[in-house]
Amino acid sequence: MTFEEIADSLLEGSKSSGCPFYEKYEPYEILGRGLCSVVRKCVEKTTKTPYAVKIIDLTRKDNLQATEQREAGYNEIRLLKQCSDHPYIITLHEAFETPAFLFLVFELCPNGELFDLLTQKVRLSEKRARVIMRQLLESIAFLHSKGIMHRDIKCENILLSDSCDIRLSDFGFATVYDKNVIYKELLGTPGYLSPEMLKANSYENQPSYGLAIDMWACGVVLYTLIAGSPPFYNRKTIYMLRDIMNGKYTFSGAEWEDVSSECKELVERMLCVDPTKRITAHEALQQRFLQSTDTVQIRTAVSRVKSVFHAIRAIIRMRRLSRTPQPICKQTLSTKPYKHKALRKLIDSSAYNLYGHWVQRTDEQNRAALFQCFLKPHQAPSLKRRHRLLSDSQLTSQ
Known part of the structure; x- marks a missing residue:
């Protein structure tokens, strides 16, 4: 049997015998292996917080080796407690001991x-x-x-x-x-x-x-x-x-x-x-x-995907902002109505519906005529003639 198979069988025995580690944590897949240890992912049952547990095998044929492993585990616990307040050193959450194994629960990276x-x-x-x-x-x-x-x-x-x-x-x-x-x-x-x-x-x-x-x-x-x-x-x-x-x-x-x-x-x-x-x-x-x-x-x-997502959202918002008409104050509306593109298009289209032709953009005099509330005298007969022709064509078709 391999070391992993032996360890799994012994772990099952510890689990069935009421090991305190298994009462508090649920072990999952193997994250790494050492010479006489296995690192697994585990989850705390009450808080659902993930951790990593280092399981040190103490069931060696040579009692001297088992004692050395136990002493090395104790030494690691003692040193990690001295370094618990440093941000770049692994944090030891807690430890458990059984006759067969030593469980060291660390923060998960x-x-x-x-x-x-x-x-x-x-x-x-x-x-x-x-x-x-x-x-x-x-x-x-x-x-x-x-x-x-x-x-x-x-x-x-x-x-x-x-x-x-x-x-x-x-x-x-x-x-x-x-x-x-x-x-x-x-x-x-x-x-x-x-x-x-x-x-x-x-x-x-x-x-x-x-x-x-x-x-x-x-x-x-x-x-x-x-x-x-x-x-x-x-x-x-x-x-x-x-x-x-x-x-x-x-x-x-x-x-x-x-x-x-x-x-x-x-x-x-x-x-x-x-x-x-x-x-x-x-x-x-x-x-x-x-x-x-x-x-x-x-x-x-994950962070790269989030960065791309935020960049796309920013581009979409900028495009929408560029297409959104800016608010127009009353003073600008009365003095410079052609300053805004949207208002300029509205005025020109309304003028076309009223006069029947486009006003030249370079002709300021004709543009001023757009704001008159009455038709020019020379334009009135042409409009009456157009209406008369339209009426005659309707009668002929009937």
Whole structure:
């Protein structure tokens, strides 16, 4: 049986045994999978509010592994509670525990992962990348101010909320940094690992890594957003890790031709091999690339449709407004009646019905005659003759 089948069977057992999570929430489709966890969409039964629940499997064959998973879950809960007031860090709603599972209920980010956006767009513009990186670095600066080291920053762990703001998630590898502790564990995704982490894990007598590893991962994220591909990639992992330790990457390619020097400079300062010379989150937020006043947001398909709909409504209203006659005051009506096109047409058509011919527009004297309440003497006989001819023709036809 696969991990998902085992998890579903155990979940059914928890559901039937009166698990408090199932008493309050209704689970739905799977949103993502981890090594020993599954993320599902769930809906609170009373309020119908959607959430995302991370279900951590605690039923491991090795009791030591089960204990480690439980401790990692407790650690994630503790760290997320410290970060609950930050707008760009995922919010933990509540948590439940059973002998088999640990349920962590988070806010739902309907726009998915940043990695999914890159899959659709391939690469982002500098304006969009600037907005994302500013929010990401603000969250990292907040974590580092509390001494928290994330250790797993990547595009898959950056979620997009309903308003398209980011939410930094997955604190399973996060820990509170202690200067007296030597960190040598190799944690995270290979393409985002920092040189000092690789060296500390591979060689003896190497110094411990610290908070700077998060800034290296942020540099990889920025490079990937702009170029559409990671800075360090090779089918053979050993070659990729060697390039990471040497800081070997390039700005070659057509995608980098139009990129500003400020953006490239920030990438270089983040992907600095020496962690003591690497830029910090607070320093990065002061860089020129992130100091722009652009407020470009990532627009979803729904927001684009709404924008088109409002634009069409505005065009229709403007056309209707241009065809609507403007109000005419009494003074204009008595002094300049020909100023308005609609009134001018009305006067000319009425004059034609009265005089039997159109008045020349350039002849102001004849136009003045239109306002006389009586017929001119030389026009009266012609009208009488016309009536007489009309009467004779009617008699002849009869």
